[in-house]
Amino acid sequence: MKYVTKTKPRRRSDCPVACTLDLVGDRWTMLIVRDLVQGKRYFAEFQSSPEKIATNILSARLQVLCAQGLVEKIPDPTDQRRFAYELSEDGVRLRELLGDMARWGLKYFRGTKPLDGIRLPQR
Amino acid sequence: MKYVTKTKPRRRSDCPVACTLDLVGDRWTMLIVRDLVQGKRYFAEFQSSPEKIATNILSARLQVLCAQGLVEKIPDPTDQRRFAYELSEDGVRLRELLGDMARWGLKYFRGTKPLDGIRLPQR
Numbered sequence: 001m002k003y004v005t006k007t008k009p010r011r012r013s014d015c016p017v018a019c020t021l022d023l024v025g026d027r028w029t030m031l032i033v034r035d036l037v038q039g040k041r042y043f044a045e046f047q048s049s050p051e052k053i054a055t056n057i058l059s060a061r062l063q064v065l066c067a068q069g070l071v072e073k074i075p076d077p078t079d080q081r082r083f084a085y086e087l088s089e090d091g092v093r094l095r096e097l098l099g100d101m102a103r104w105g106l107k108y109f110r111g112t113k114p115l116d117g118i119r120l121p122q123r
Numbered sequence: 124m125k126y127v128t129k130t131k132p133r134r135r136s137d138c139p140v141a142c143t144l145d146l147v148g149d150r151w152t153m154l155i156v157r158d159l160v161q162g163k164r165y166f167a168e169f170q171s172s173p174e175k176i177a178t179n180i181l182s183a184r185l186q187v188l189c190a191q192g193l194v195e196k197i198p199d200p201t202d203q204r205r206f207a208y209e210l211s212e213d214g215v216r217l218r219e220l221l222g223d224m225a226r227w228g229l230k231y232f233r234g235t236k237p238l239d240g241i242r243l244p245q246r
Contacts, residue, residue, distance in 0.1 A: 013173035016228025016235035017157050017221060025150035034140050050136035093231055098140060100223035105139025108216055112139035 023068065024094070028053055028061050030101060033087070033094045036071065038117050041084040070094065096121065146191065147217065151176055151184050153224060156210070156217045159194065161240050164207040193217065219244065 012018045024030050031053070035046050046058055053061075062085060065071035070091035076084040087094070095118075103120045105112050114120070135141045147153050154176070158169050169181055176184075185208060188194035193214035199207040210217070218241075226243045228235050237243070 011232075012175075014234055014236050015154070015157070015173070015238065016225045016232060017153055017238070018174055018228075019232040019235055020224045020228040021150045021153060025148070025153075027144045027148035030140055030144060030148075031138070034138070050138070051141055052135075097223070097227045100220070100227065101143045102139045104220045104223065105141075105143040109134075109139060109142040111137055112142055113137050115138065115140070 020097070023070075024097070026061075028057055029065065030094070030098060032058070032061055032065065032071075033091070033098055034102075034115065034118075036085065036087050036091075037095055037098060038115065041086060042076075042082070043085075046085075065091070143220070146193075147220070149184075151180055152188065153217070153221060155181070155184055155188065155194075156214070156221055157225075157238065157241075159208065159210050159214070160218055160221060161238065164209060165199075165205070166208075169208075188214070 010022070012022060024033070028051075031049065031051055032046055035049055040046060040049075043058065043062075046062075047053060047055065062071065062073070066073050066085075069088055071085050072088050072091075073083050073085055076082045099118060099121045102115050102118055106114060106120070133145070135145060147156070151174075154172065154174055155169055158172055163169060163172075166181065166185075169185075170176060170178065185194065185196070189196050189208075192211055194208050195211050195214075196206050196208055199205045222241060222244045225238050225241055229237060229243070
């Protein structure tokens with residue numbers, strides 16, 4: 001695994017799909033990645049997304065993303081009392097997968113809308 | 124949603140990523156899809172995959188996939204006493220997403236191996 005992770009997720013097999021799912025195989029992680037890619041930085045911003053993630057799930061997912069080295073939690077430069085989140089250099093790689101999922105969803109789910117600021121991979 | 128599903132999954136939002144995750148946002152579903160794409164058809168074959176899915180999880184996921192109209196459960200033509208599973212016409216669309224995930228995993232997880240019989244999307 002090329003990722004420098006603080007907690008190495010146990011690898012279930014050498015299948016590239018299984019490894020990808022070990023990292024982001026749940027209903028919420030890629031939605032937080034989506035929000036980060038779209039410029040959201042604060043806990044309350046993630047909470048305000050239309051899927052209405054529960055506070056405890058959001059906390060848990062952010063903690064795992066930070067532990068995996070995909071997201072960084074930093075003191076907010078404009079207000080040192082609160083924290084901001086951003087994708088790490090490793091985490092930025094998830095943009096590609098996000099684009100793939102967005103492209104697939106747009107193709108097969110009627111009425112879904114393109115994501116602001118996310119360029120879809122061309123085929 | 125273009126899928127004809129028996130159970131319509133509740134849509135969390137009009138985000139194409141959220142809709143995709145409503146369908147396959149867990150650690151196991153896309154591994155069953157992978158097995159089906161690679162020609163596996165029987166319950167015992169899915170169980171024998173290297174990730175060693177638990178019987179109860181496999182049963183539950185197959186049931187959901189059938190209810191969503193993505194997989195069909197049919198009497199095995201060679202032995203009517205047992206059942207075989209195959210991707211439906213709708214389910215075959217998941218091949219594209221599987222290819223995306225495989226491509227991403229191969230790129231970023233060291234030591235992962237290409238999947239037999241699965242052609243990766245070109246970029």
